[in-house]
Amino acid sequence: EVQLVESGGGLVQPGRSLRLSCAASGFTFDDYAMHWVRQAPGKGLEWVSGISWNSGSIGYADSVKGRFTISRDNAKNSLYLQMNSLRAEDTALYYCAKDNFPGLAAADDAFDIWGQGTMVTVSS
């Protein structure tokens, strides 16, 4: 079964850090790009960051650039998101999503598998 399982969320104070993980199974992890997408309570989806199959291409939303770092370990079939200098507006459910292409520049790529998400709450 193709599966993505996120972990690492929780309650954190503003300015602090948190590291999210996503464990992949049921597909050849290093054949595909991966992404983090978040959804604030009651709001829409927001792309956060993406990484190509070999970590050669990485992209970030302007809202997290300089604070968040995406990485992957293909030997462990795992995706990560290091979140620093967290703000209240980073409060959201964070989803890990699989791309249907290995790179980040395909004209018709899509997020074909999603995890169930891990909740991050930034509050004092």
Add this chain to the structure above:
Amino acid sequence: SSELTQDPAVSVALGQTVRITCQGDSLRSYYASWYQQKPGQAPVLVIYGKNNRPSGIPDRFSGSSSGNTASLTITGAQAEDEADYYCNSRDSSGNHLGVVFGGGTKLTVL
């Protein structure tokens, strides 16, 4: 970054056809993908590329595109199609490795 605009809410009578649209400059260069999200659940991909359906998605879902507008059409809407629908595409602005999502459309099946 680019923006994708969706109508906040659309309704359709049971069994009728409904079109959900997504507008943005990035759609002149890239295809839109469409995602269905039901309350408390993760998004599910329903349409991608020119008009491709993942395995398991009913053929009443279809996609099309013209100029800066992409559309998701549900032909013969069912009660279980009631959900939020989001489009996304590659960002055609300076953040060329980025992705943009529309604000979502809440579909009500009457």
